[in-house]
Amino acid sequence: MRFSNTSNMLRLSIGLAVLPLAAALVGRSATNTSNSHCSRTCMSNIVTQILDSMVAHDPYAVPMAPTYKATENSHPAAIGMMTSWRTIAKAGPPSLLAIDTTNGTAYFALDVSEGNDATEAVLRGRIKVVHQKISELELFINRYRGDHGFSFSAAELPTNYEALMSPPANRTKASRATLEALSESLFATSSNFSVTVGDNCQFTELGWKVVDPGTNGTGSTTPLDCTWPSDHPTDTNARVGLVIDEELGFVVTSGTIQGTVYPYGNISAFIPNAMTSAQEAQEVWIKEMEALGTIPLLSPTGATGDTLEVLQYYNGELQSMQINVYLSGPDMTSPWL
Known part of the structure; x- marks a missing residue:
């Protein structure tokens, strides 16, 4: 995700929004007792079953709950109608796996x-497990x-x-309460949690690893650092604490951000509408390039x-920040709300 032709604006891509804390706690308490039968190994095995079934093109090998909710690239579908089970020909073990045994996610x-194409895609997924059956499956495949x-x-x-x-063995692990506060602050309009x-x-x-080449190809080749800016996109309906992995320190949070796709050099970049200064800077650049008439925009x-979004703390x-986005049309919302 690129937010302007400057590194500082790009770093603002982490958004923050929060559901009311009380509601979040109610949601967590409702799930704590129903998932005690699936350990980290159990959850890992279920993820492996999903991936193996995709390669085998057999969605019915997945242990689904009698009634489940599922989406692929933000649209709902029965898993037997999802593209991933038709196209994915090779999938190894996950490169990143965050497990929350408290919430069963x-x-x-x-x-x-996919298929005979050597070009690789990125598959991301979130599951919720109740009594060792998948009750929620949220997939994204970015090609x-x-x-x-x-x-x-x-x-x-x-x-x-x-x-x-493989974090350091001698690390100080964050408490679940701290990781919850981190998740709750990610898309928040305001937060007392200091990062x-x-x-x-x-x-x-x-x-x-994000490198900003600049709109004119004169940017840096050095990967950008993580930042936690005060100016950021927000979402008052953000889904907080989706996965809180107390062992590895991962936190997964979802926000739905309205924005605009702008030309960025001879490619394009998504800039959240809340980031008006970044959009204004891009508008200035567009006018300059239109006057030159050297490239199509x-x-x-x-x-x-x-x-x-995935954070590690x-x-x-x-310790790490992953901005994972899938773009769709304007004024959309999440089917998970």
């Missing part, structure tokens, strides 16, 4: 191959940069996420970013 991400809005690398994803799955960013915090978008077009600091 998990998040996974990996590179996959190239346009699905996301700017950056993408299925090839680099495994290497970049490997370090996240310290670690010196080696990894900032990725769809598997890629995409007309600015409204879009919605459906996100599953331990030693009292933010």
Whole structure:
């Protein structure tokens, strides 16, 4: 996701929004007692079953609950009608796997191959398990940069996420309450939770360590650092605490962000509408390029970013930030609300 022709504006891509804390706690307490029969190993095995069934093109091998909710790229469908079970020909173990045994949820991400095409895609998913059956399945498959809005690398994803799955053994783990507060602050209009960013915090978008090449190709080639800005997109209906992995420090939160896809050099970038200064800067650049008439430019077009953002937090600091977005038409909302 790129937010302007400057590094600082791009870093503002982390959005923050929060559901009322009381409602969030009610939602958590309602699920705590129903998922005690699925350990981390149990949850990992269910994710493996999903991936194996995709490669086998057999959606009916997945242990689904008698009634379940499921979406693929933000649209609802029975798993037997989903594209992933028809096209994915190769899928290894997840490169990133976050497991929440308290809520019976998990998040996974990996590179996959479809059909005979050697070009790889990024598959992301969230599940909720009740009595060892999947009651919720949320999938996204990003095939190239346009699905996301700017950056993408299925090839680099495994290497970049490997370090996240093996944090230091002597780390200080965050409490569940701290991780919940982090999730609740992510898309918030205001929050009292203070975030310290670690010196080696990894900032990725769809598997890629983010580098801002600049609209004119004169930007840096050095990966950008994580930041926790005060100016950011918000979502008062954000889904907080979807997955809270107390062992590895992962937090998964979802926000739905309205924005505009702008030309960015000879490609394009998604800029949230809340970030008016970034959009204004891009409008200035567009006028300059239109006057030159040297390259074709995409007309600015409204879009919605459906996100599953992943943070990692331990030693009292933010250690990694993943901005995972799937773009759809303007003024859309999440089917999970």
